[in-house]
Amino acid sequence: MKHLLSIDDLGREGVDELCELAESFLEVTQRDIPKVPALRGKTVACVFYEDSTRTRLSFETAAKRLSADTMSFSVGSSSVAKGESLRDTVQTIEAMGIDAMVVRHRAAGAPNRVAGWIEASVVNAGDGRHEHPTQALLDTFTLRRHRGPSLDGARIAIVGDIRHSRVARSSTKAFAALGAKVTLVAPPTMLPESLAGWPAAVSCDLDAVLPEVDVVYLLRIQHERQDATLFPSLREYTTRFGLTVERAARLRDDVLVMHAGPMNRGVEIDPEVAEAPRSVITEQVANGVAVRMAVLYSLLGSGAPVA
């Protein structure tokens, strides 16, 4: 594997292999000295054209725990403010000597372009509304740890702004690749225009879907980005699509609750639900480091030497 740009690059086998590898790295992250020398001498650059806390820190932590050096770049404090193009910026960073570049960009497809411009391996850390493959891998890994290696027959509801969500797109593909049945739940305005490329069913009625699910995956309502036309008010969204205490009480005890973060407590999820034992939200974050270690190790550590 040279780049990780989309879940489509992996298929079931690739997702399985990375999750198995992540299992070894999870053990590493739980040690007193959570560090292995596997990527000594390699350099990983995090190039983020969009704000991020967890993804970026997660990648940096993953690289450091593999003993790689890290470089970090954010648009606010860079020459991008002086008008430097994406291509010039990434080629400049590569010229300093890097082995992998983790790219987040608001434009869908930007990491694919970057992969064509530089020799280093490129990891897509979220591109516009397109994909967020490492989030999908960590979600899959988290579910596998609770349910076993196959997700065959697992019923997963993904609830929220599906249309604008790269997480929903990548995770749906990854869950479906492992045999899960995914249902996308959202107001009609937040569903994709077409289901082409979405191996999933759809529903606009959360209460009808909840009795039939094993996992409820909540997406953040990006109210700061919206022009407020997708639904009348946050309160109305919560009333119809929020995982409230009252709704959570109707779930079977073994139903898991996931969230890609950051959470809007009281909007798509009630704080009590986020803290409940069935919630695996903080576990997702911890697993994210192990999964990103697996991705970086697969790109840089195993296989043929990167020329």
Place this chain on the structure above:
Amino acid sequence: MPDAARAGQHDKPAAAPGGGLSMSGSGRELELRTSVFSADDLRRAHTRIAHEIVERNQGAEDLVLVGLYTRGVAIARRLASAIESFEGVDVPVGALDVAFYRDDIGLRPVQPLGTTEVPVDVGDRTVVLVDDVLFTGRTVRAALDALTELGRPRAVQLAVLVDRGHRELPIRADFVGKNLPTKLAEDVRVRLADVDGGDDGIELWGPAAGAGSAGAGRDGSYPERGASA
């Protein structure tokens, strides 16, 4: 990846003299040369090594047996149950994966064979590393690094079923089932019922007679017997 598919990548020489040594079986056909150990031989070797470990350490207190994936773990369990049977001490058994400490990462696909699990604090204990075949010594080198990350053992010893020579590092075994002089092109195959199925046994495989001439010159010499013997 299932263990069966991962097995067999241990301790292959990182680079072949003269270049181009293939992984076992991929470059040329190997055929059975000799059966080195039968199931009974293997059982006796386990028993003897278990006794030697206890004798050397004047008891089995403060010991921990740490097997290297995949077969080392199974052998460590057998040694522990042997020690339990004659010494009455339940020696803890750990499993160590050394993939992330290997020195050939990036030169070939290096995948973990399992998840490291050492049930006790290795600090202030004597650790006996256990593996099936001692060859180049590079796996053991990686294991020493991996072990150091878990704590500071009082001492580290090494037990192997077969020492086949061809060391590339200054490493020796403390407990050896059998010193087996081999050629580089040969392959020592350890079969353990609890890992591989079938009956226990150790076999020496070598290039098929017809294909032998290709590698004869470069692999012709037998090495010195292991210095530890």
